[in-house]
Amino acid sequence: MSQIVTFGEVLMRLSPLGNKKFMQSNRLEFYFGGTEVNVAISIANFGGKVKHISCISDDFVGDTAISYLRKFGVKTASIVRSNRPLGVYFLEVGAVMRPSSISYNRSHSSFSEIKPSMVDWETSLKQCTWFHWTGITPALCEGGYHTLKEGLVLAQQKGLKVSVDPTYRSGLWKYGTHPKETLSDLINYSTIFIGGINEINELLDTNFSYSNEDFIEASKQLINKFPTIKKTFDKIRTPINASWHKIRSRMWNGKEFRETEDLDITHIVDRIGTGDAFAAGLIYGLQNFDDYKAMQFAAAASALKHTYEGDVNFSNVNEVMNILEGNTSGRFNR
Numbered sequence: 001m002s003q004i005v006t007f008g009e010v011l012m013r014l015s016p017l018g019n020k021k022f023m024q025s026n027r028l029e030f031y032f033g034g035t036e037v038n039v040a041i042s043i044a045n046f047g048g049k050v051k052h053i054s055c056i057s058d059d060f061v062g063d064t065a066i067s068y069l070r071k072f073g074v075k076t077a078s079i080v081r082s083n084r085p086l087g088v089y090f091l092e093v094g095a096v097m098r099p100s101s102i103s104y105n106r107s108h109s110s111f112s113e114i115k116p117s118m119v120d121w122e123t124s125l126k127q128c129t130w131f132h133w134t135g136i137t138p139a140l141c142e143g144g145y146h147t148l149k150e151g152l153v154l155a156q157q158k159g160l161k162v163s164v165d166p167t168y169r170s171g172l173w174k175y176g177t178h179p180k181e182t183l184s185d186l187i188n189y190s191t192i193f194i195g196g197i198n199e200i201n202e203l204l205d206t207n208f209s210y211s212n213e214d215f216i217e218a219s220k221q222l223i224n225k226f227p228t229i230k231k232t233f234d235k236i237r238t239p240i241n242a243s244w245h246k247i248r249s250r251m252w253n254g255k256e257f258r259e260t261e262d263l264d265i266t267h268i269v270d271r272i273g274t275g276d277a278f279a280a281g282l283i284y285g286l287q288n289f290d291d292y293k294a295m296q297f298a299a300a301a302s303a304l305k306h307t308y309e310g311d312v313n314f315s316n317v318n319e320v321m322n323i324l325e326g327n328t329s330g331r332f333n334r
């Protein structure tokens with residue numbers, strides 16, 4: 001499997017144990033994550049070669065974060081350090097009809113200090129064939145946008161495949177740039193689009209519905225506007241309540257539309273990072289299977305992530321393939 005590079009913020013997550021609210025508890029668990037970090041670790045768990053690029057705190061918290069990444073085999077040589085603290089977010093995990101709640105503390109984090117001069121993209125992209133980015137990074141800070149663009153320009157020149165999960169979150173864009181224009185600029189350097197109707201509507205100023213017919217038409221219009229994009233993939237979540245969701249996926253690859261069957265997740269342990277698990281599964285799948293099986297693999301990987309605490313999908317390839325083969329009863333492996 002070829003080498004993949006991811007670029008984005010490393011975050012620490014703090015949560016009360018179980019499904020408690022903060023006011024119920026004085027004990028917290030911590031996890032490391034961040035959208036692109038979650039993708040990197042998941043691909044590494046599938047046996048892939050991955051390097052992650054970021055700026056993290058130059059203290060024992062940053063040391064621990066780097067140790068965490070290295071534990072899974074993610075290469076960290078391109079990570080730079082800062083005197084600012086690591087970004088943090090606080091999570092209360094909901095249950096049944098009570099939704100989960102998140103509060104971020106990342107405005108002045110170590111990653112907010114990132115600048116193009118801090119990343120040697122020529123060295124970082126050496127021997128890489130795939131670059132993955134998300135809309136979180138250019139939303140966080142102007143330096144994140146310019147640093148990412150510099151990497152994407154070089155990745156395109158080198159012929160890398162580039163996957164994008166635009167992940168539009170209006171509350172993050174606070175430094176004066178226009179989200180649609182910024183994301184559109186960066187998508188021009190991308191080849192695989194991992195997003196649904198909401199993201200396409202934001203980019204195209206359209207009002208497509210969630211039907212399959214509209215998804216196909218939306219994908220065609222997206223590819224027409226951004227001709228570097230060759231394929232679109234959409235993860236569809238159907239919530240019954242906070243603890244029970246259904247997951248399926250659909251795609252338009254420029255030639256055909258396909259859709260997977262629903263996977264029933266009747267007891268969610270943790271839904272943070274499930275979209276990242278989908279992206280990681282898709283990247284792995286597109287390098288090893290045809291488009292449809294890659295999408296099936298991605299949906300199964302996303303479904304499995306719901307069963308793990310923390311931000312990361314710990315599943316390996318055999319465990320995901322087991323789900324694809326219909327083994328969803330959870331019986332003991334002996």
